[in-house]
Amino acid sequence: MSKNIVLVGFMGTGKSEVGILLAEKLKRRFIDTDKIIEEKEKDRIARIFQVKGEEYFREVEEQIIEEVSKYENCVIATGGGALIREKNYLNLKRNGVLICLTASPEEIYKRTLPKKDRPLLMRSKNVIETIKELLEIRKPYYSKADYTIDTTNKKIEAVVEEIIKIIEKNGEN
Ligand code: S3P
Helix, strand or coil: CCCCCEEEEEEEEEEEHHHHHHHHHHHHEEHHHHHHHHHHHHHCHHHHHHHHEEEEEHHHHHHHHHHCCCCEEEEEEECCHHHHHHHHHEEEEEEHEEEEEEHHHHHHHHHHHHHCCCCHCCCCCCCCHHHHHHHHHHHHHHCCCEEEECCCCCHHHHHHHHHHHHHHEEEEE
């Protein structure tokens, strides 16, 4: 049985992009929990937040995480708030190695700004301040990951290589 590689961390740290390439290189299936939520709800995340609220989104997210945590040998990219719920952490950890991607607030700002699809940021009057505040609040949750990689000023390929090295070196595969 092979553990899942689970990418956690704040919005704009590259979880999905890194996850896709990592899965390709390791010949593993790629799972994106936000994408599954959108398929299940037949709506975009931003609209789910707007119409049904964050609590509803978190409930669906919890169910999806419980489901995908049963998989093996996958690369799983999670939404930035996944670890807020202890249950999600425990589920993901059961058969997964958790890798937290980080980036500076400025880099996160640059990466998320053009997309305008992050419900927790798009209504903020001072996005960089909101990013800093959320990062501070979430620090204790992200610090529970097994490994942390700073992606600031790094290409996706470089982050993928770093993850592969960590996995191999620590026998996490
Ligand atoms: C969220 C991050 C988003 C998405 C939702 C909530 C968060 O995912 O799950 O908008 O609470 O940080 P990304 O980290 O992929 O942007």
